[in-house]
Amino acid sequence: xxxxxxxxxxxxxxxxxxxxxxxxxxxxxxxxxxxxxxxxxxxxxxxxxxxxxxxxxxxxxxxxxxxxxxxxxxxxxxxxxxxxxxxxxxxxxxxxxxxxxxxxxxxxxxxxxxxxxxxxxxxxxxxxxxxxxxxxxxxxxxxxxxxxxxxxxxxxxxxxxxxxxxxxxxxxxxxxxxxxxxxxxxxxxxxxxxxxxxxxxxxxxxxxxxxxxxxxxxxxxxxxxxxxxxxxxxxxxxxxxxxxxxxxxxxxxxxxxxxxxxx
Amino acid sequence: xxxxxxxxxxxxxxxxxxxxxxxxxxxxxxxxxxxxxxxxxxxxxxxxxxxxxxxxxxxxxxxxxxxxxxxxxxxxxxxxxxxxxxxxxxxxxxxxxxxxxxxxxxxxxxxxxxxxxxxxxxxxxxxxxxxxxxxxxxxxxxxxxxxxxxxxxxxxxxxxxxxxxxxxxxxxxxxxxxxxxxxxxxxxxxxxxxxxxxxxxxxxxxxxxxxxxxxxxxxxxxxxxxxxxxx
Numbered sequence: 064x065x066x067x068x069x070x071x072x073x074x075x076x077x078x079x080x081x082x083x084x085x086x087x088x089x090x091x092x093x094x095x096x097x098x099x100x101x102x103x104x105x106x107x108x109x110x111x112x113x114x115x116x117x118x119x120x121x122x123x124x125x126x127x128x129x130x131x132x133x134x135x136x137x138x139x140x141x142x143x144x145x146x147x148x149x150x151x152x153x154x155x156x157x158x159x160x161x162x163x164x165x166x167x168x169x170x171x172x173x174x175x176x177x178x179x180x181x182x183x184x185x186x187x188x189x190x191x192x193x194x195x196x197x198x199x200x201x202x203x204x205x206x207x208x209x210x211x212x213x214x215x216x217x218x219x220x221x222x223x224x225x226x227x228x229x230x231x232x233x234x235x236x237x238x239x240x241x242x243x244x245x246x247x248x249x250x251x252x253x254x255x256x257x258x259x260x261x262x263x264x265x266x267x268x269x270x271x272x273x274x275x276x277x278x279x280x281x282x283x284x285x286x287x288x289x290x291x292x293x294x295x296x297x298x299x300x301x302x303x304x305x306x307x308x309x310x311x312x313x314x315x316x317x318x319x320x321x322x323x324x325x326x
Numbered sequence: 327x328x329x330x331x332x333x334x335x336x337x338x339x340x341x342x343x344x345x346x347x348x349x350x351x352x353x354x355x356x357x358x359x360x361x362x363x364x365x366x367x368x369x370x371x372x373x374x375x376x377x378x379x380x381x382x383x384x385x386x387x388x389x390x391x392x393x394x395x396x397x398x399x400x401x402x403x404x405x406x407x408x409x410x411x412x413x414x415x416x417x418x419x420x421x422x423x424x425x426x427x428x429x430x431x432x433x434x435x436x437x438x439x440x441x442x443x444x445x446x447x448x449x450x451x452x453x454x455x456x457x458x459x460x461x462x463x464x465x466x467x468x469x470x471x472x473x474x475x476x477x478x479x480x481x482x483x484x485x486x487x488x489x490x491x492x493x494x495x496x497x498x499x500x501x502x503x504x505x506x507x508x509x510x511x512x513x514x515x516x517x518x519x520x521x522x523x524x525x526x527x528x529x530x531x532x533x534x535x536x537x538x539x540x541x542x543x544x545x546x547x548x549x550x551x552x553x554x555x556x557x
Contacts, residue, residue: 067425078413146409149377151426152398242339322380324339325373 064153068161072135076169079131083124084176090117091183098184117184121177125224128173132166133231137249141239145325155319159232163312166228174221206290215297222304229311230257236318245326260307267303268296327390329354329473329504330375335384337370337528344370346528348384354472355501357518359536359547360508362525363555368508369406371525372477376403388473399428402471406478408458412451416444416461423465435468438494456483463491467498474505480514488514516547524554 090113097110139148140158148158195209202209234253241248272279277292278299288296328351335348345367352358362368373379375386377393388397410419416439423430439446442460450458463479476495480488488511496518499505507515516522522539524532531554532539536547543550 064426070425071422075411075413143407143409144411146376146378146403146405146407150398150401150403152395153426154395323378324380325378 064151065157065160065164068151068153068157069164072161072165073168075135076128076131076165080124080127080169080173083120083127084172087117087120087124087176087180088183090114090120091180093117094184114184117180121180124173124176125170128166128169129224129228129231132162132169132228133235135165136162136232137235137239140319140323141235141245141325145323149323149325155323156316159312159316159319162232163229163315166232167225170221170225170228174217205293207293211294211297215301218301219297219304222301222308226260226304226308226311227257229308229315230254230260232315233311233318236315240318240324242324256311260311263307264300264303268299271299328352328387329389330506331387331390332375333385333387335371335374335386336382337367337374337379338382344528345374348530350523350530350533352473352504352506352521354504356504356520358504358506358521358523359512359515359519360506360523360525361510361512361547361551363510366526367528368525369477370528372403372405372475372506372508375475376401400472402466402469402474404462404466404474404476404479406481408455408462410450410458410462413449415447415449417446419450419461419465420446423468427469429470430465431468431470434498435464438464438468438498442490456487459483460487463494467494470500472503474499474503475508476505477508479507480509480511485514492518512548512551513546519547522547524551526555 093113094110094117097106097113100106100110138144139162198209198212201207202212205212231253233256234251235249237252237256238247238249239245268278269282272282275295277288278295280286280288280292281296330350330352332348332350335345336343337345348371360368360371370379374381375388375393377398386393389400391397414422420432420435423435424432436446439461442464444453444457444461444464450461453461466474466476474495479491479495483491492515495505495507507519509515516536519536522532522534522536523530534542539550540546543553545553
């Protein structure tokens, strides 16, 4: 049944998100076209406009993925549509699991569309070499592997945004347990959930720092860290983010399993 | 084994008690009217049976099992509000029900929709609220369920449509199934009721066989209701 729920959740999101994907790609192509034409004042202005539109569409994709995932979650679990959702022969864990996977998939798709748009708009051999050289010089300076740097940055950005999204789900579940002021409490608990998750990351690093003086140095000094410490911190941060997201997902499932009180 | 059994059910919102010590048994093959004034707890009781609310205390059993996946397979529920995703077409909603409910008969649904002159290719967002409610009724009555729970199915519709809805209900459930109909439009449905439940201020104040009640109180269900709930 999880697969069936997910199928309809993905369809819903695709219906709402596809326009942003199409527009981002369209403005990326337009940007490339206008910047490849012989430059005049007007061509340059149009190029700048399409470039701005593309960036705003890419930002919209991330923003809308989060907001629409929250709206879908609220509408289908606590509003009118919940009368159908909760009377389907599926478990509460499956309902949450479907929303979790749907948001995860669309976050990944959003990131991919964003990267592809940038690639379409700006890729040239020279720029690619420039980016590679910049990353290489950073990796040589820090004595770190290039692919490790790129993967870590992308993964940490993704996990940070996904953590915000999951905090929103947790806020909605706890906020909707209240008899009054459900929306306000949803915001409040979502915000608290996010702040707590960030605090937990810092506390975890501090705890590791008690056993590792290099890690502790981020709390005690402003000195540059060596490559081993950066490596360790990055891996630990990714690990703790994943653990927090898993913990949040388990907490959401458990809270939802206790039952709902729909309006 | 009873089709539906409720034991010592209570529901409160904070200090406000909405349902108080509800005990109820409904067996197979009955059409039961859940009757009461507005805001006395009819919908709350129905929502509890359908897992839309969490009881403060007490238990609900459907065919001997607590509320969950198994009970939802055998309950067909028509809520008082429109619950379908407005972005979907009627045909997509039919596929949706077919995907989730093993006992859903899509051919029957298409036939009933055709009888009602509803286009299955139409988008729900383009339909009036009344049309959407008809689609929902068709979807619910196209399930071969053991228990149909209809919350205010006659509310807000004209008398001609009310007759059609009642006919649809009567002609589309099997004889072993039971139907619970919540309404305050008693005159319209009393002819089809086997049992009546009067609910007031969160308590069941009467649960009786319809004919026995009419004989005992010497009047129609509607008259008895008006006497009992006189303001």
